[in-house]
Amino acid sequence: MKYRTMGKLGIQTSAFGLGCMRFNGQASGDSVIDEQKAISLIRRAIDGGVTYMDTAYVYLDKTSEIVLGKALQDGYRDKVTIATKMPEHAVHDRASMQALLDEELRKLQTDHIDFYLMHGIDRKGWEYFKSIGAPEFFDDMKKAGKIRYKCFSFHGSYEDFEYIINDSDWDMVQIQYNFMDINDQARTKGLQLAASKGIPVVIMEGLLGGRLAKAPSNVQALYDAFPIKRSPVEWAFRWLCDHPEVSVVLSGCNEAEQIDENLRIFDTVEAGVMSEEERRLMDSVREAYLSRTRIGCTGCRYCMPCPNGVNIPGIFAAWNEVSLYEIDPKWHWGLKQIREKDQGANKCVACGACEAACPQHLNIIEELQRAWAELNG
Ligand SMILES: NC(=O)c1ccc[n+]([C@@H]2O[C@H](COP(=O)([O-])OP(=O)(O)OC[C@H]3O[C@@H](n4cnc5c(N)ncnc54)[C@H](OP(=O)(O)O)[C@@H]3O)[C@@H](O)[C@H]2O)c1
Secondary structure, eight states: OOEEEOGGGOOEEESEEEEOSOTTTGGGTOOOOOHHHHHHHHHHHHHTTOOEEEOOTTHHHHTHHHHHHHHTTTTTGGGOEEEEEEOGGGOSSHHHHHHHHHHHHHHHTOSOEEEEEEEEEOHHHHHHHHHTTHHHHHHHHHHHTSEEEEEEEEOSOHHHHHHHHHSSOOSEEEEEOOTTOTTSTTHHHHHHHHHHTTOOEEEEOTTGGGGGGSOOHHHHHHHHHSSSOOOHHHHHHHHHHTOTTEEEEEEEOSSHHHHHHHHHHTTTOOTTOSOHHHHHHHHHHHHHHHTTOSOOOOOOOTTOSOTTOOOHHHHHHHHHHHHHTTOOGGGOHHHHHHHHTTOSGGGOOOOOHHHHHOTTOOOHHHHHHHHHHHHTO
């Protein structure tokens, strides 16, 4: 296992951090956790050198913290740092924040949390946390020794990220990043901004929740043609660890084989590990994925709101993602939401309001029907 220094904190961490969100088939919609299996996976990772554990109040129907707490008995707690999170929806004042933190400490069977994160905030979420006094609460809990570091996790735009990171004195940030996200979410610019301030960056969704673990044929052909043979998982993690700004790469693992494979990979990767040829390969891989894009919708939302309630950007985003990553539309979360909210293309009456507003001049009416037909088999 390679270890890294966490920016201005100066502490050492394993480059591989175990994400405790996906045990036992969460990705395929199974919410029942196999406790013994999860405990054995967690201990296997720690025995292999992992020192960073990521969980959250809400993961696995609120059972992830409990299972992690059990796994960290018998001397394991002292070998790791724990990151867990405060969800916006569960707190509204100081008393509820205190109650939530105390509950998390009890579930984790520990007297302190190392990295305490405001969970998945964007600018609106940050304003909410400020309005209920969360920054002051986190600072007070640091002084009381109940948490060590004040942090946030993030899934919004770069603009929101820049605002939030400059608006408080953060100890760590957690962002979604992988070789496909260089221009998405906090993006490369956000990673570099955090690092320039000495703030350690923890990466989530390095495999895009598993989507990058299996390459479509045009991408696999590029990997196959490269003189050095590596799995798509190894290329993805290697690309991340090549970045000196990255402190920890989280990955959720469902099987012992995945833990072992990731332990092996993280034994070989450090900042600057990639050659120029390897970096060019990953640029070509990204282009090969993007060549699978079905429609050039940028998600600007000028077409919205649709007078008939069709979620136009949502349908196009799902169409692109299903094509890029060869996802079974049945398992596409965004698409499921669209169906549940009855925002499908079947509601389109071809009024044309969207086409008049689209700065990309897309044939929205026609493309929506194609997308909907393909997504519905
Ligand atoms: N704060 C937030 O808002 C937030 C959001 C998302 C995630 N997170 C945290 O970040 C962690 C990491 O994100 P993630 O779970 O999405 O990570 P990820 O590494 O992008 O995806 C994990 C999935 O990749 C697959 N995988 C992992 N190692 C593999 C290997 N060696 N070979 C083949 N497949 C492999 C597994 O998919 P299969 O299950 O299909 O086998 C696994 O479930 C989460 O567990 C969670 O703790 C936080």
